[in-house]
């Protein structure tokens with residue numbers, strides 16, 4: 001990728017020669033060019049600013065030097081995608097970084113003072129794609145720091161720029177969630193232990209613990225990221241589910257959805273004598289007072305639910321359900337991970353029951369790290385007791 005940056009402070013961009021971006025440049029993965037806007041002026045003082053028409057505080061960047069700088073950037077066949085860092089632009093996100101990382105050529109126009117004469121942007125749009133992008137809801141002295149931040153976020157997504165491409169998959173903001181906590185040696189430091197699940201070698205358990213941590217952290221620090229999977233989405237979505245503690249008001253929908261979800265169990269076991277199907281609305285209202293339960297909604301509609309409670313040192317998880325049209329997208333796994341995450345600290349393991357013929361469920365629980373602990377029957381139906389140690 002070629003990156004051009006135009007600024008009146010080229011020295012501000014010197015960090016681009018350091019670290020991974022610098023290395024990628026010396027290896028030819030990136031081709032970075034920094035230009036001094038004043039090189040496109042023609043007066044003795046190399047003037048780039050003037051007073052604003054209509055009055056007001058501060059100075060405005062004159063259009064002529066920018067026009068000439070853009071002429072130089074667009075004189076070949078491969079026109080860059082121009083990015084103008086400005087506090088009034090669209091908010092820079094990981095998704096925008098990923099989109100820009102796919103472009104062969106980018107250019108950054110770093111304004112200073114009160115900003116750039118608006119006609120510069122209008123004229124640039126005639127010959128190249130232009131995005132005005134803000135780093136956040138605060139005002140910097142100019143676009144250079146924002147350009148540095150954006151270039152780093154974009155460039156590290158380009159193959160060959162960072163060594164371990166796998167680490168890109170699970171990092172913060174990938175999939176709209178924040179990162180899980182990470183630890184290294186020693187195992188115990190100043191009285192703080194590394195979470196034991198990470199020492200267990202059980203990859204299923206580790207994966208679900210990490211997913212649960214990502215949801216918990218996102219909910220605590222950035223609940224706005226979870227909103228898109230909730231009521232604000234334009235179509236029903238299981239992405240970024242928001243887990244909400246169930247209340248008595250949810251009882252009717254939980255009861256109704258359980259019927260839709262357990263009907264396949266009834267068919268597979270040739271019996272309707274399954275607790276989730278035989279209980280009535282009052283039963284659900286009652287167990288909601290005795291269990292902790294969580295629901296996930298999409299555009300107001302209940303699409304998933306799970307409940308859990310303590311039995312001595314175990315955390316019993318049950319009534320794990322996902323609306324039939326929302327199944328197969330990972331929501332069940334996410335609900336399970338979330339329910340596990342809610343277990344009090346002294347809980348040593350998780351237990352669940354499912355029907356002996358519920359092949360798909362059993363497979364999902366196995367992948368989440370559960371093992372068969374026992375088999376029995378309930379009202380003539382074979383059941384499997386599943387267990388997963390917490391560490």
Ligand code: ADE
Nearest residue numbers: 085086087134135140146
């Ligand atoms: N220039 C000044 N403030 C900025 C911001 N918040 N984001 C991008 N560019 C800027």
